[in-house]
Amino acid sequence: MSSLIKTILGVTTAVATLTQTITNGASLWGTLDCPTFPKFLTNNPLPLGYPWGGLTANGSNPYTQAPLTGVVRKYTFNVARTTLAPDGVDKDMIVVNGQFPGPVIEANWGDWIEVTVNNNLEDEGTSLHWHGLLQTATPWFDGVPSVQQCPIAPGASFTYRFRADLYGSSWWHSHYSGQYAGGLLGPMIIHGPNHLKGSEDYDVDIGPVFLTDWYHREYFDIVKDIMSTDIVTVLAAGASQNNLINGKMNYNCSLTTQACKENAGISKFSFETGKKHRLRLINAGAEGQQKFSIDGHNLTVIAHDFVPVTPYTVNMVSLGIGQRVDVVVTANGPATGSYFMRSSIQTGCTPSNQPDALAVIYYPSADTTKLPTSTAQTDTLSDCTEANYPLEDTTPIFTITPATEPEITHEIDITFGQNETGHWLWMMNDVSFRANFNAPVLLLAHAGNTSFPENWNVYNGGTAKTIRVILNNRSGVRHPMHLHGHNMFELSSGDGDWDGTVTNPTNPARRDTHVIRGNGHFVFQYDADNPGVWPFHCHIAWHVSGGLYVNLMERPDDIKDHMQIPQIMAQTCRDWATYTNGTVIEQIDSGL
Ligand code: C2O
Numbered sequence: 001m002s003s004l005i006k007t008i009l010g011v012t013t014a015v016a017t018l019t020q021t022i023t024n025g026a027s028l029w030g031t032l033d034c035p036t037f038p039k040f041l042t043n044n045p046l047p048l049g050y051p052w053g054g055l056t057a058n059g060s061n062p063y064t065q066a067p068l069t070g071v072v073r074k075y076t077f078n079v080a081r082t083t084l085a086p087d088g089v090d091k092d093m094i095v096v097n098g099q100f101p102g103p104v105i106e107a108n109w110g111d112w113i114e115v116t117v118n119n120n121l122e123d124e125g126t127s128l129h130w131h132g133l134l135q136t137a138t139p140w141f142d143g144v145p146s147v148q149q150c151p152i153a154p155g156a157s158f159t160y161r162f163r164a165d166l167y168g169s170s171w172w173h174s175h176y177s178g179q180y181a182g183g184l185l186g187p188m189i190i191h192g193p194n195h196l197k198g199s200e201d202y203d204v205d206i207g208p209v210f211l212t213d214w215y216h217r218e219y220f221d222i223v224k225d226i227m228s229t230d231i232v233t234v235l236a237a238g239a240s241q242n243n244l245i246n247g248k249m250n251y252n253c254s255l256t257t258q259a260c261k262e263n264a265g266i267s268k269f270s271f272e273t274g275k276k277h278r279l280r281l282i283n284a285g286a287e288g289q290q291k292f293s294i295d296g297h298n299l300t301v302i303a304h305d306f307v308p309v310t311p312y313t314v315n316m317v318s319l320g321i322g323q324r325v326d327v328v329v330t331a332n333g334p335a336t337g338s339y340f341m342r343s344s345i346q347t348g349c350t351p352s353n354q355p356d357a358l359a360v361i362y363y364p365s366a367d368t369t370k371l372p373t374s375t376a377q378t379d380t381l382s383d384c385t386e387a388n389y390p391l392e393d394t395t396p397i398f399t400i401t402p403a404t405e406p407e408i409t410h411e412i413d414i415t416f417g418q419n420e421t422g423h424w425l426w427m428m429n430d431v432s433f434r435a436n437f438n439a440p441v442l443l444l445a446h447a448g449n450t451s452f453p454e455n456w457n458v459y460n461g462g463t464a465k466t467i468r469v470i471l472n473n474r475s476g477v478r479h480p481m482h483l484h485g486h487n488m489f490e491l492s493s494g495d496g497d498w499d500g501t502v503t504n505p506t507n508p509a510r511r512d513t514h515v516i517r518g519n520g521h522f523v524f525q526y527d528a529d530n531p532g533v534w535p536f537h538c539h540i541a542w543h544v545s546g547g548l549y550v551n552l553m554e555r556p557d558d559i560k561d562h563m564q565i566p567q568i569m570a571q572t573c574r575d576w577a578t579y580t581n582g583t584v585i586e587q588i589d590s591g592l
Pocket of ligand 1: 537
């Protein structure tokens, strides 16, 4: 990226000559001025021509062999409220540096990333999470309030410092209440070894393609309804008003009483005729599963979350919230071509008033003032079951065979019901999670505590080296389940209870977010090689607000005996305590 563009996407807010193209969410994403991305950043040492030297996707263990590049990438994120209109409807949002979607974090595999977050919110805390990174040896910078840190108090600053320990496509987002549904999110691109050979390889990296269901109300107003005792209110609050691609879409203003501008504009992308383009699809929504396709083009999938896979070609991909799918698309249309990109919320399982997002891809000689006349792909995904690509057909490029017998197994049931005060909550083994922002579990574990209040849902892995979780969904709805600190070995997924069979036992699929079916099971395993306290939760914003969350405490002895936790963690708690002594926090949901 040129430094001018980098400045726009990264740190400062506006440059006069380009402002006229910055519309909707005040970001360049989804405009024809949006830069493409290089194969890797070159402003650092390049042993053997690459930042990662001779490491390869199929020959190097991504979990243990991140290179020591010695490079630090620094970012400044100013978090503030603002009114933006991504689809033409004014929304009270919380964003970084004035933009939605927010600025990119870009690094090479093994670099350090330093993000200084200035909380310019007047009356709420915040905390940012770097979705999918392992945070090996820096678990305190994972960004989950009540778990690894106290929230950053209004007016305070906090610098996260962590390693780009995996490579591929992801996103960062607030982990404080439902803030990310208010706009507090952005992309993360980490360049690493490429497993695509010769003619399979891509030529142009288009970068992130955010798919977000969209709500016109301020996030906390929605959370209030989600936490209502009236089930009709709860269900109505979960229905989105629109669906966006890279933060843009049009809206029929007659459907809202909010300030609204017709034809706000949809995202635009450019394709080079005959070239192969990499698109980094990210479902960063609050509730809805997405089905993504491009008219007239197939999609070759090359990675699931941070896991490179043997490429396969489909006409449509499905993404649960939190999931990423990297695809390569060959521009085999005519130079004058233009095509719709589409993403649809699967309304059979998720309510949405306007579930279909559109964007346009323009070839070099296309008229960019006109919309395409292209035809949608046939829908090859059955609406509510096909959430993940089948495990049996997924082959991670780097083979890892998990232990056949884990040292411990947690069995966890997901249920939904009313508590004694009439609130509709999600439960894991009958307990609905609730955060205590003033007392992060990791810091308490470091001080030697191993027992915690029941509603903190802490599962202690002790000294076990391999841990299996058998998750049973006793509710009829799907949940995109996300584990921090690890990629999960996805051992089995399907309807009903587990029959004990492991899918592809020598090299099972791995990823950090997996959608469990309604009334289905999901069995996964991980190697406990990363001491810390790791959230495992449903990534539907409204479900985690309702308590669908557990903490997996990993190797507490190592947390207690061998961790040097930076001073800033205790200071942030003191600042938060000072703030909350004077101000009552309105924590009506789980807090996460
Ligand atoms: Cu993307 Cu616990 O989060």
